[in-house]
Amino acid sequence: MYCYLGLGSNLGDKHKFITKAINQILKFKNTEITKTSSMITTKPYGKTDQPDFMNCVIELDTAILPEELLKKCLDIENQLGRIRNEKWGPRTIDIDLLFYEDKIINTELLIIPHPQLHKREFVLTSLNELCPDLVHPILNKKIKDIFMELK
Numbered sequence: 001m002y003c004y005l006g007l008g009s010n011l012g013d014k015h016k017f018i019t020k021a022i023n024q025i026l027k028f029k030n031t032e033i034t035k036t037s038s039m040i041t042t043k044p045y046g047k048t049d050q051p052d053f054m055n056c057v058i059e060l061d062t063a064i065l066p067e068e069l070l071k072k073c074l075d076i077e078n079q080l081g082r083i084r085n086e087k088w089g090p091r092t093i094d095i096d097l098l099f100y101e102d103k104i105i106n107t108e109l110l111i112i113p114h115p116q117l118h119k120r121e122f123v124l125t126s127l128n129e130l131c132p133d134l135v136h137p138i139l140n141k142k143i144k145d146i147f148m149e150l151k
Helices: 014-025 066-079 121-130 143-150
Strands: 002-009 031-036 040-042 053-062 094-100
Touching (some): 053 121
Antiparallel strands (some): 002 053
8 A cells, every 4th residue: 555754854964864764664564665755955834933844755555554654653753852842843853644545534643634735835845756646535636736736
């Protein structure tokens, strides 16, 4: 099953944190990273008085179910020193589950597709690089069209 994860960092050695997170994801059983977008530097979203972010998106082929995948990603964030002091605050690493196939999930723990991705140019830039024709299952639009509308 394919899914897309967004990775971002704006503290310390940003590239190193993203690389370490990707290396941890590579260790997941029954999971393969099939595509990786370019690393891009972007302005912060939401809370703007903080350092710029480095971001990328990876495409996975995985047998791990969405809630377990989320748990594994949160474990990586914790291992890499992520501290959640404030919403949209600075962080060593952030891993967001953006899409999981064409599933729509809305539980207390997890919302898929990511509820803000259509508003975030940095996510859409990377998704558009990897999968421009992927259709957002709620908006029923291709990534490339959502990206162009936002720009």
